[in-house]
Amino acid sequence: xxxxxxxxxxxxxxxxxxxxxxxxxxxxxxxxxxxxxxxxxxxxxxxxxxxxxxxxxxxxxxxxxxx
Amino acid sequence: xxxxxxxxxxxxxxxxxxxxxxxxxxxxxxxxxxxxxxxxxxxxxxxxxxxxxxxxxxxxxxxxxxx
DNA sequence: AAGAAATGTGAAATATTTTTAACTTACAGG
DNA sequence: CCTGTAAGTTAAAAATATTTCACATTTCTT
Numbered sequence: 001x002x003x004x005x006x007x008x009x010x011x012x013x014x015x016x017x018x019x020x021x022x023x024x025x026x027x028x029x030x031x032x033x034x035x036x037x038x039x040x041x042x043x044x045x046x047x048x049x050x051x052x053x054x055x056x057x058x059x060x061x062x063x064x065x066x067x
Numbered sequence: 068x069x070x071x072x073x074x075x076x077x078x079x080x081x082x083x084x085x086x087x088x089x090x091x092x093x094x095x096x097x098x099x100x101x102x103x104x105x106x107x108x109x110x111x112x113x114x115x116x117x118x119x120x121x122x123x124x125x126x127x128x129x130x131x132x133x134x
Numbered sequence: 135a136a137g138a139a140a141t142g143t144g145a146a147a148t149a150t151t152t153t154t155a156a157c158t159t160a161c162a163g164g
Numbered sequence: 165c166c167t168g169t170a171a172g173t174t175a176a177a178a179a180t181a182t183t184t185c186a187c188a189t190t191t192c193t194t
Contacts (some may be wrong), residue, residue: 004126008079029170030153030155030173033172033173034152043151044070044108044114044129047111048125053083059124059125085140085141094183095182096158097142098142105184
């Protein structure tokens with residue numbers, strides 16, 4: 001049940017800093033760090049807010065994998 | 068920032084009871100009740116698990132509205 | 135109408151995410 | 165080297181989601 005995410009890819013392609021993305025979605029920079037690297041399960045709202053920034057779907061941005 | 072959801076619609080169309088859907092996504096029946104009626108912000112995993120049951124996207128199932 | 139089954143409510147306990155804060159590492163430019 | 169900026173880490177506190185439990189209400193069936 002690990003979380004794979006493309007947040008970092010999309011963020012860098014958009015030329016955004018972690019702190020800038022954080023501000024756009026009303027979250028803390030550390031939350032973005034944890035999300036990009038870590039394996040934790042954000043709230044639906046946060047996931048959708050981030051997806052909206054990049055104009056992609058949640059499904060495109062996040063994937064839960066077995067094990 | 069209220070949450071609009073079609074979980075109830077999809078669940079009923081699929082002929083599932085709340086308790087059956089809950090079991091399919093490894094949650095409690097009450098969690099489904101709160102989600103269908105309430106305005107609370109589930110985890111991404113729960114949202115995606117439910118979307119998978121109905122073969123729809125998260126975006127189709129959930130929408131955050133202003134106010 | 136009565137009984138069963140499904141849904142709803144709400145409060146307290148628990149689990150998890152998110153914030154806060156302080157510090158570290160990496161790296162680029164002057 | 166220094167200095168500044170971006171990214172990473174970690175622990176504890178705060179906020180919020182989820183469970184648990186016990187009961188209320190609606191809905192369906194007979």
